[in-house]
Amino acid sequence: MSRINDFVVRFANVNGTGSASANYLFAKSVFRMGVPVSAKNIFPSNIQGLPTWYEVRVCEKGYLGRKEGIDLMVSVNPQSFKRDIASVKTGGYFLYDNTKPLHEEFLRDDIHFIGVPLMDICNREFTDPRQKQLFKNIVYVGAIVRLLNIDTSIIEGLFAEQFQGKEKLIAPNVKALHLGSDYVRDNFRYPLEFSVEVRDLVGDSIMIDGNSAAGLGAVYGGASVVSWYPITPSTSLVSAFEDYAKKLRKDPLTGKNNYSIVQAEDELAAIGMAIGANWNGARSFTATSGPGISLMSEFLGLAYYAELPVVLVDVQRSGPSTGMPTRTQQSDFISAAYASHGDTKHILLIPSTPTECFDMMADAFDYAEQLQTPVIMMSDLDLGMNEHMTSPFQWDDNRKYKRGKVLTASQLDTLPSWGRYRDVDGDGIPYRTLPGTHPTKGSYFTRGSSHDENAAYSEDSATYVRIMDRLLKKLETAKKILPAPQVYQSGKNSDHAILFYGTSMHAAEEALDVLKMEGTPMDAIRIKAFPFSFEVSEFIELYDKVFVIEQNRDAQVRALLINELEINPKKLVKVLNYDGTPITADFILKSIHQHLIQPNN
Amino acid sequence: MSRINDFVVRFANVNGTGSASANYLFAKSVFRMGVPVSAKNIFPSNIQGLPTWYEVRVCEKGYLGRKEGIDLMVSVNPQSFKRDIASVKTGGYFLYDNTKPLHEEFLRDDIHFIGVPLMDICNREFTDPRQKQLFKNIVYVGAIVRLLNIDTSIIEGLFAEQFQGKEKLIAPNVKALHLGSDYVRDNFRYPLEFSVEVRDLVGDSIMIDGNSAAGLGAVYGGASVVSWYPITPSTSLVSAFEDYAKKLRKDPLTGKNNYSIVQAEDELAAIGMAIGANWNGARSFTATSGPGISLMSEFLGLAYYAELPVVLVDVQRSGPSTGMPTRTQQSDFISAAYASHGDTKHILLIPSTPTECFDMMADAFDYAEQLQTPVIMMSDLDLGMNEHMTSPFQWDDNRKYKRGKVLTASQLDTLPSWGRYRDVDGDGIPYRTLPGTHPTKGSYFTRGSSHDENAAYSEDSATYVRIMDRLLKKLETAKKILPAPQVYQSGKNSDHAILFYGTSMHAAEEALDVLKMEGTPMDAIRIKAFPFSFEVSEFIELYDKVFVIEQNRDAQVRALLINELEINPKKLVKVLNYDGTPITADFILKSIHQHLIQPNN
Amino acid sequence: MTYIKPKFAHPRLPKNELGFTRKEYEGSLSTLCAGCGHDSISAAIVDACFEMNIEPHRVAKMSGIGCSSKTPAYFLSNSHGFNSVHGRMPSVTTGANLANRSMIYLGVSGDGDTASIGMGQFAHVVRRNLNMTYIVMNNGCYGLTKGQDSATADYGSVNKTGNMNSFEGIDLCALAIELGATFVAQSFSGDKGQLIPIIKAALSHSGFALINVVSPCVTFNNNQGSTKSYDYVREHNETLSSLDFVPVKEEILTDYDHTKVTMVEMHDGSMIKLNKLSPEWNPEDKLSIMTALHKAREKHEILTGLLYIDNQSTELNELLNTTSVPLNQLTEKELCPGSAILEEICRGLR
Amino acid sequence: MTYIKPKFAHPRLPKNELGFTRKEYEGSLSTLCAGCGHDSISAAIVDACFEMNIEPHRVAKMSGIGCSSKTPAYFLSNSHGFNSVHGRMPSVTTGANLANRSMIYLGVSGDGDTASIGMGQFAHVVRRNLNMTYIVMNNGCYGLTKGQDSATADYGSVNKTGNMNSFEGIDLCALAIELGATFVAQSFSGDKGQLIPIIKAALSHSGFALINVVSPCVTFNNNQGSTKSYDYVREHNETLSSLDFVPVKEEILTDYDHTKVTMVEMHDGSMIKLNKLSPEWNPEDKLSIMTALHKAREKHEILTGLLYIDNQSTELNELLNTTSVPLNQLTEKELCPGSAILEEICRGLR
Numbered sequence A, B: 001m002s003r004i005n006d007f008v009v010r011f012a013n014v015n016g017t018g019s020a021s022a023n024y025l026f027a028k029s030v031f032r033m034g035v036p037v038s039a040k041n042i043f044p045s046n047i048q049g050l051p052t053w054y055e056v057r058v059c060e061k062g063y064l065g066r067k068e069g070i071d072l073m074v075s076v077n078p079q080s081f082k083r084d085i086a087s088v089k090t091g092g093y094f095l096y097d098n099t100k101p102l103h104e105e106f107l108r109d110d111i112h113f114i115g116v117p118l119m120d121i122c123n124r125e126f127t128d129p130r131q132k133q134l135f136k137n138i139v140y141v142g143a144i145v146r147l148l149n150i151d152t153s154i155i156e157g158l159f160a161e162q163f164q165g166k167e168k169l170i171a172p173n174v175k176a177l178h179l180g181s182d183y184v185r186d187n188f189r190y191p192l193e194f195s196v197e198v199r200d201l202v203g204d205s206i207m208i209d210g211n212s213a214a215g216l217g218a219v220y221g222g223a224s225v226v227s228w229y230p231i232t233p234s235t236s237l238v239s240a241f242e243d244y245a246k247k248l249r250k251d252p253l254t255g256k257n258n259y260s261i262v263q264a265e266d267e268l269a270a271i272g273m274a275i276g277a278n279w280n281g282a283r284s285f286t287a288t289s290g291p292g293i294s295l296m297s298e299f300l301g302l303a304y305y306a307e308l309p310v311v312l313v314d315v316q317r318s319g320p321s322t323g324m325p326t327r328t329q330q331s332d333f334i335s336a337a338y339a340s341h342g343d344t345k346h347i348l349l350i351p352s353t354p355t356e357c358f359d360m361m362a363d364a365f366d367y368a369e370q371l372q373t374p375v376i377m378m379s380d381l382d383l384g385m386n387e388h389m390t391s392p393f394q395w396d397d398n399r400k401y402k403r404g405k406v407l408t409a410s411q412l413d414t415l416p417s418w419g420r421y422r423d424v425d426g427d428g429i430p431y432r433t434l435p436g437t438h439p440t441k442g443s444y445f446t447r448g449s450s451h452d453e454n455a456a457y458s459e460d461s462a463t464y465v466r467i468m469d470r471l472l473k474k475l476e477t478a479k480k481i482l483p484a485p486q487v488y489q490s491g492k493n494s495d496h497a498i499l500f501y502g503t504s505m506h507a508a509e510e511a512l513d514v515l516k517m518e519g520t521p522m523d524a525i526r527i528k529a530f531p532f533s534f535e536v537s538e539f540i541e542l543y544d545k546v547f548v549i550e551q552n553r554d555a556q557v558r559a560l561l562i563n564e565l566e567i568n569p570k571k572l573v574k575v576l577n578y579d580g581t582p583i584t585a586d587f588i589l590k591s592i593h594q595h596l597i598q599p600n601n
Numbered sequence C, D: 001m002t003y004i005k006p007k008f009a010h011p012r013l014p015k016n017e018l019g020f021t022r023k024e025y026e027g028s029l030s031t032l033c034a035g036c037g038h039d040s041i042s043a044a045i046v047d048a049c050f051e052m053n054i055e056p057h058r059v060a061k062m063s064g065i066g067c068s069s070k071t072p073a074y075f076l077s078n079s080h081g082f083n084s085v086h087g088r089m090p091s092v093t094t095g096a097n098l099a100n101r102s103m104i105y106l107g108v109s110g111d112g113d114t115a116s117i118g119m120g121q122f123a124h125v126v127r128r129n130l131n132m133t134y135i136v137m138n139n140g141c142y143g144l145t146k147g148q149d150s151a152t153a154d155y156g157s158v159n160k161t162g163n164m165n166s167f168e169g170i171d172l173c174a175l176a177i178e179l180g181a182t183f184v185a186q187s188f189s190g191d192k193g194q195l196i197p198i199i200k201a202a203l204s205h206s207g208f209a210l211i212n213v214v215s216p217c218v219t220f221n222n223n224q225g226s227t228k229s230y231d232y233v234r235e236h237n238e239t240l241s242s243l244d245f246v247p248v249k250e251e252i253l254t255d256y257d258h259t260k261v262t263m264v265e266m267h268d269g270s271m272i273k274l275n276k277l278s279p280e281w282n283p284e285d286k287l288s289i290m291t292a293l294h295k296a297r298e299k300h301e302i303l304t305g306l307l308y309i310d311n312q313s314t315e316l317n318e319l320l321n322t323t324s325v326p327l328n329q330l331t332e333k334e335l336c337p338g339s340a341i342l343e344e345i346c347r348g349l350r
């Protein structure tokens, strides 16, 4: 197999040393050469001094999922030398700083070692101590650029963009780059047997992380009140909203903000504020991760029962409890879908790409206001915090926000009568009024206690049941509005199919391709929303067995599927990766093969 | 059918007027006559002035569930006259205060009206304004005592017990009783066609509410630290613990308390305190209801992952959100079983009677300490706040608390090595140490973040998976320890069976009897714990269809059953009563019959 | 939307400048216990709003959970109300206010709702100087859950079950001042004469206004030994200031005694005419009121009146530099940057 | 149970009375940023416990979540530690203490952990006078989540991203005193000389002891403009008292200057020798310290030293009248009333 544009590079650094942006430079240069690339940052839950990795997969075929097996390891962290060396594929390369010699015992015969005296070079070439430290990163980028046949001018172009306004930083960066590149030229054979070649395979794609995309989507979706409490990995979503809003939402005349952001005192307050704002007719959201979801659950029940729109993003990380705050997982599905005591059910959106983060985030406000209920977007750390190649965002300027059933003053004047919780249209969705609309009509008392169709307090059994049943009807309406699943079908050509969602998409699509190549093609479906629409049950209906691919231990979405769609569990085979690293096609294939051999395991 | 010892009396009062204790007097007198009785208090979520009902079912056959259809309505609340009159069965009786005449339009031809001038009598016979008010309740008790042929001396005996130490209250109460009784004697035919006759059908049963039983169970189970935050209907559980502890847990020498109770600032603090105390080796619990469960979910995840024992009682009420705080429901099952973000699973105990509240509460501490994980007892308002006829509590004085795997100083000294989270015995349960045990051995850092077998922080994928998998293994061990289901089987004699739990028991047992009488007997199973043991799946295996009887909208335990036991949902038929009133046998029978006629509905 | 209470206004009932009678500021029938202090506070709110000519629909009534938090159903039925969850009214109000800064936010809470479960949100809403009036109906107990001691129950006070409270009560006024509240008053539900002008002044304040009202719970905490009973408060109530509220349009008398009376101008141009009844105390000086409160506490007295005011403070929307247009009224054009900008952003991401 | 750090004690290392070297009070290697103030506080804790001859296993180290809350891993590795959830250390510590009143509870928290999400629990643990030492490692920001302003960031201070904070910072010391704290001190991570005796005194205090330590975050909040930077604190640190801790067994010098030095006797018989550096202030008078704190705040100064002490206070277990035997050591006989009593109870229920 040709090794052009098909390999994995892993960088091993110490966190807090600015390595991530150098590593991203490499990934971005591959992208600029028109070659599909995906990058994953694996960082510790601390600020400085611990091992951190950055993994770049270059893949001509466009597979953007993670892949096991490292072809080139660039390791500048002696703390992790041992396991870094051990993790290189046979025949692979280990590039390291040979200013100090390597521990003999770490050496392996079956891989190549490339020593570049990074520290020596920097000490010699730079005077400022900070530069000596920082430019080591650029020197190794220079080295691999040469080893992998990347055009240095692309990197130079990236420097020019990065340092706009700080142009004097460009020259030393270029210098460092060439120091690395020249060192390789003078000391090693290059390029390696795998390398990058220019292609035209990325089209008009962009590179962005899911949190930035969602933050931008919220600006486009019309969010004007944002409340939040810092927590990894959701923090950068709100930061992105803030950055974009600062640019796009300042009133040009007054310099005032057409938005408000409040850092709340905790997650209970964050969701409370978002609910209060939505109650009052502003689009508002909050973002959090696992622990925040737990803390928000009382308020989610209130919003469900009082029928208030609110948008929440859960950027999932590895649970339970504090868990692994900087590792990915899809393990808040049951908590989110059924959040809060009592009989509750919430709407979930499940993006797979930054583009979907953008779209679903903007749409979430429409759904929440149309359905008058919480909408939770289930992102994850892998999607949210890594930069992904993704299709460009689009906006139809003719689009109008769907604000749902909100009565105006004149509508109130003409209506013979009105009740906040009456199901006038038979779709389970009542009409609401906003505070301040009309001097004498349309006021009501919003409450989490039992109420009748006119919002009056009631402990009457029949009334209670009526309202609770209507809430179920509303969710039926939701199924028709929410994004339909993506179906991968070529006519029924297999007894088995695959079901996946969220960030398992890339790995699953790759696995589908492999299955096809292996002569055992399977159909597949990607779920984008909860509650599941009829297409999902129809799809599952068609197959004997459906592999449900998830990144959690307890097969949470499978649980939702069998419960909500009344599917025989025997039909749904668990494929579960929950070690905190993004799932791979290999893992999926292995699990499927295993099951096909020993179906009862 | 004989109407002796088989009828329903409902009292309609205004809350805050002391009627509940008068009504209880009636129920207790039936019990003292050796006739099975059940009483349900239906009260509003307010303190004073709103309608409240008290329903007493007298049932020779011993059915203790609620029953629709009122034979005798005692209504002293004009606010609710209209619906009270409407709710009487054809041929039934309506006893009211005829000091003021009834609204003509309320009258019905098909029931009997019994006017007793309660206010007139009291105004005439008592001088103290408070007594005039309070004794109305006793006068109507006197009236129905005569109407139903109850021995007044029994009530007099109850007065003597109730007013021990305040003997001067006995005479006026007796007087009021006779005023009512005499008025009936002088003005009406009595007894009615249904009435009470002495029997010997209650054996050594006692009458107590589930919360008091659980509070006492906690004293017996060795709880010494209790933290809580007031919420209906769990408040009286902690009050009961306090009352019993004051009597049973004072150090006789010093007068000091061998327990501590803290009213926390909220539910987060309440569970935090309980966890801290258990971590430190004292048995500790907290009690709450729905909203508290939501608020406690973050902490429950910590206790699950850090493997700390803690006991929590959820006295369920009607949700979602504030819902109907004074109505019953079984609707926190999903929230409790999977409480907290990430992959979590908790142990639930499900009592059906006060006796089981006592037993399970005491046992809960054993389970929690043996399994080192939270144990949640799922009671409900009906069980917790109503007085039930139940078998007497028993305690084996040879019983030893099962404190689980806790290492002593000398064990630490002799152990060659120890790791807090090592699975030494292969049952998924590690050994723990308590703070302060040993000067230099056994200390460790408890945390909710990912850790290895030695409790050291770890972000290693394999380590994380190992620990998470062991937690599943621990739950397998739990299944062997937790209370087994109660099976009602007479050999496989039906394609259909019934599954129920908690306070649906009485109604379900009654329904089973009726089915048998109708010639369509069914087997049944009552679940007492989650995760479900193998007996549950074995049972379900045997039948074509199993009716799952629940008091919630979303068939929550059914969801747990199909998910945890991999049961085809088609097999489990939902029978759901969720209007806030306790379920009845009629409801169950109607649902079953309906399904048998139209199985697809 | 409760239609329980008949509301035919008598034709000769007095009307305010908006043409509304007092009836139009009332709510549905109270379901609280007869004699509950909370009902008197509701009545004072009705009076204050009627007399101030407030358009009812411009008021948002916010509350948590408790007997006290039910009261918004019993006043201003033409205002929207939000009975949220226990202890979290401040956050909901913050969001509501950010969404529409042009309305009047009137929060009602209990001592349990505020000082126990709500302590965190209370502290932070004070710190953010949210433009709202926050009334604590303080009865020293949890009324709705049947009389447990709350965190404002005084040390040594005895509750209905005869238990003595062994913790110090939290002084919400001193706490709020310490946390930076810009308007702090204390009153008694039984003193409508004092309470009504305080409510008016609070509603006129731009920023966070706390009114801590001792409001006896007749059912659970009105017994002897309770420091929140009618009798105790009547006996230990020390008036620190008496005040008149002078609405914007009214002319201000110039011939008052400047040594005794301070005129405080409110943000909206209205004035408070403040009679200082203690010479050492200056309503605009934190230290003087903190000193007065500490001393009163030692004497087991309850200081009432307006205790502290900073009428120059900056409320949250101003602190955040938010546009003066209520955010919920921004047009889609103002909210959505459009496709051209999006394309430009995408170009920057290639 | 981290074995990362080699702990062979040099034979000639000095030992304390228990025969332990300082090493035996250390923890595993810190993973905080080099220069982080928190590490200095950990070192001070190690010194204080070593010098006080505390048996390490009698200490329980409690914390929430944050860089600061990680530090218990970096000291006293022979003590049990509990890294709980964000902002909820006080409740866990309360439960632990109720379970075993005989241990020493050392809580460590951050300003985010305490003043934001933890505000409610902080207020209430103060109010309950829980017998614990509560150290806030106060850096005015959220270190672990990368430098957002916390609720103790001062008004107008500028964070690393250049944003100015527009809210007043919460003064945890004044707040604690207002809420009834019985031991309140303030210090600076860079001043070990002051910090160590304060920690010792706090550990000897019977009741709630707060130590608010300004502890610069070198990565996110040590820049110019930050009022929690090393430079700022060095320049604006106003020492209110200097103190020596005199352990129980040491003899007390009688020839000190009574006008300047106050001897405070602690519950366990140890003494604090307190040098008052300000004449208006009396460490046992709340009003004087509240006044001093308010004045310091106006001058943007940080008062350090022991600020307030009430050495006669009653801690929670005493308030609750709990037995002196740790509850976790009660025998089954003491806990379980047995079958005879149960039968009697049942008889009463027939």
Ligand SMILES: Cc1ncc(C[n+]2csc(CCOP(=O)(O)OP(=O)(O)O)c2C)c(N)n1
Binding pocket: B229, B230, B231, B232, B267, B291, B292, B295, B322, C065, C066, C067, C068, C069, C086, C109, C110, C111, C112, C113, C114, C137, C139, C141, C142, C143, C144, C145, C150
């Ligand atoms: C999360 C939660 N916990 C507990 C309750 C139960 N509860 C309802 S009202 C209340 C206390 C109310 O006290 P306060 O705020 O002082 O109001 P009051 O009734 O005294 O006016 C409590 C604890 C609840 N509704 N929600």
Ligand SMILES: Cc1ncc(C[n+]2csc(CCOP(=O)(O)OP(=O)(O)O)c2C)c(N)n1
Binding pocket: A229, A230, A231, A232, A267, A291, A292, A295, A322, D065, D066, D067, D068, D069, D086, D109, D110, D111, D112, D113, D114, D137, D139, D141, D142, D143, D144, D145, D150, D217
């Ligand atoms: C419930 C919850 N919300 C948010 C977080 C994320 N988080 C971790 S540490 C922290 C703030 C820590 O700040 P501080 O207490 O001041 O500690 P520092 O790191 O500054 O020492 C936050 C918000 C969390 N772990 N849990």
Ligand code: SF4
Binding pocket: B047, B048, C031, C032, C033, C035, C036, C037, C038, C067, C068, C139, C143, C144, C216, C217, C218, C219, C220
């Ligand atoms: S219980 Fe107390 S607070 Fe509640 S309504 Fe009655 S008197 Fe008022």
Ligand code: SF4
Binding pocket: A047, A048, D031, D032, D033, D035, D036, D037, D038, D067, D068, D139, D143, D144, D216, D217, D218, D219, D220
């Ligand atoms: S980020 Fe700040 S607080 Fe955290 S370890 Fe680094 S310097 Fe310390």
Ligand SMILES: [Mg+2]
Binding pocket: C066, C068, C110, C111, C112, C137, C138, C139, C140, C141, C142, C143, C150
């Ligand atoms: Mg109260």
Ligand SMILES: [Mg+2]
Binding pocket: D066, D068, D110, D111, D112, D137, D138, D139, D140, D141, D142, D143, D150
């Ligand atoms: Mg901090």
